[in-house]
Amino acid sequence: MIKKIILVLIILLGILCVTEYVYAAEESASTQINGITANWEYKINDSNEIEDLVCVNASELTGALQVPSTIDGKTVISLGLNAFENSKITSITIPDTLKDIGTYAFSDCTNLTQINWGAGVESLGVGAFEDCTGLTEITIPKTFTGHMGNYPFNGCNNITKVIFEEGITEIPSFICQNLIGIKEITIPNSVTNIGSFAFDGCTSLEKITILDNVKDFEVDVFRNHNENLTIYCYEGSAAAKYAIDNDIKYVYLTRPANDNNEVE
Numbered sequence: 001m002i003k004k005i006i007l008v009l010i011i012l013l014g015i016l017c018v019t020e021y022v023y024a025a026e027e028s029a030s031t032q033i034n035g036i037t038a039n040w041e042y043k044i045n046d047s048n049e050i051e052d053l054v055c056v057n058a059s060e061l062t063g064a065l066q067v068p069s070t071i072d073g074k075t076v077i078s079l080g081l082n083a084f085e086n087s088k089i090t091s092i093t094i095p096d097t098l099k100d101i102g103t104y105a106f107s108d109c110t111n112l113t114q115i116n117w118g119a120g121v122e123s124l125g126v127g128a129f130e131d132c133t134g135l136t137e138i139t140i141p142k143t144f145t146g147h148m149g150n151y152p153f154n155g156c157n158n159i160t161k162v163i164f165e166e167g168i169t170e171i172p173s174f175i176c177q178n179l180i181g182i183k184e185i186t187i188p189n190s191v192t193n194i195g196s197f198a199f200d201g202c203t204s205l206e207k208i209t210i211l212d213n214v215k216d217f218e219v220d221v222f223r224n225h226n227e228n229l230t231i232y233c234y235e236g237s238a239a240a241k242y243a244i245d246n247d248i249k250y251v252y253l254t255r256p257a258n259d260n261n262e263v264e
Contacts, residue, residue: 029071034063040071042080052080052102061087062111069095079105081125090134094118101128103149110134117141123172124152131155140175142167146195148174157181164188171198173218180204189213194221205229209253210239217242 027050029040038061042053053068053076055061061084068076078100084092085107091114092106098118103125106112113134121141126149129135135156142165152174153159160181164171166188173195176182180201185208187194196218199205205225209232216238222229230249233239243250 031068031071033061033065036060036062042071042076044074045077048074050074050076051078053078054080054083055087058082058084058087061089063089064091064093065089066093067095067098069097078102081105082107084109090114092116094121096120099123101125103127104130107131115139117143119143123147123149124175125149126151127154128152129156133158135159137161137163139163139165140168140172141165142169142190144168144170144172144175146170146172146193148172148195150174150197151177154178164191166190169193171195173197174200177201183207185209187211187214192216194218196220197223200224202226207232209233210237211253212237214239222246222248 027042027044030037039056040053041056042050045051050071070076075097077097080102081104083102083105085104087109088111089109090111093116096119099120099122101121101124104127105125107127107130110133112132115138121143122145128149129152133156136158138159140162157180159179162176162182162185164187167190168188169190169192171187171191171194174197176199177197178201180203182202183204183206185205187210189211191214193216194214198221200220200223203226206228207230212234230251231239231243232251232253234255235252240250
């Protein structure tokens with residue numbers, strides 16, 4: 001009898017959870033973007049904020065996109081799965097309210113050439129910008145945390161320049177995974193840690209400068225690297241030890257007389 005009661009309680013709990021999930025997914029609204037009616041679906045969290053925002057007719061959107069910061073008076077904090085997939089947008093501006101960009105949110109936006117990050121964005125989902133072949137340069141903002149989905153820029157084969165904003169403290173895991181067009185990277189002085197698989201599959205990367213500020217390297221930072229990859233670093237640094245331990249070429253830099261960790 002007790003087992004039957006427990007089973008009934010588990011089933012009821014499951015029904016309640018499913019009911020709550022379905023209810024949350026039913027929210028919808030419409031706004032105007034560049035003269036086009038954008039139809040939205042989203043969830044509302046316990047703080048009355050919009051999560052997992054998705055434009056269900058994204059393929060109709062063109063030109064410069066300003067991602068909305070509010071809809072119906074509610075603050076937008078995240079984009080959901082395939083939020084703007086396959087749209088014809090040429091640039092995006094992320095509002096300061098937005099924290100998370102979901103899986104494949106901007107995948108196959110082949111006309112996209114510019115990303116303007118908001119001041120609050122922290123993470124990207126798997127393949128968030130996959131196959132955005134119009135991108136040639138990206139800046140990784142200092143607000144990014146170490147929590148990223150795999151291959152956020154997978155297929156963006158025309159990206160040849162990646163700039164990490166000064167003030168970023170960690171190179172996020174997976175952030176440059178499979179960026180086959182980049183040849184040179186400089187790690188800012190503010191960085192202390194390089195995340196797992198950060199430069200995995202960067203088969204054209206031949207030069208990366210890492211100074212004394214970086215103390216920790218996570219798993220397989222340079223997996224599947226170019227055989228000519230060379231780490232430019234100071235003798236005795238964590239970067240030098242990493243290069244030696246992982247059989248990666250390295251070149252010692254001459255320390256400035258004032259030892260301010262600037263490359264001469």
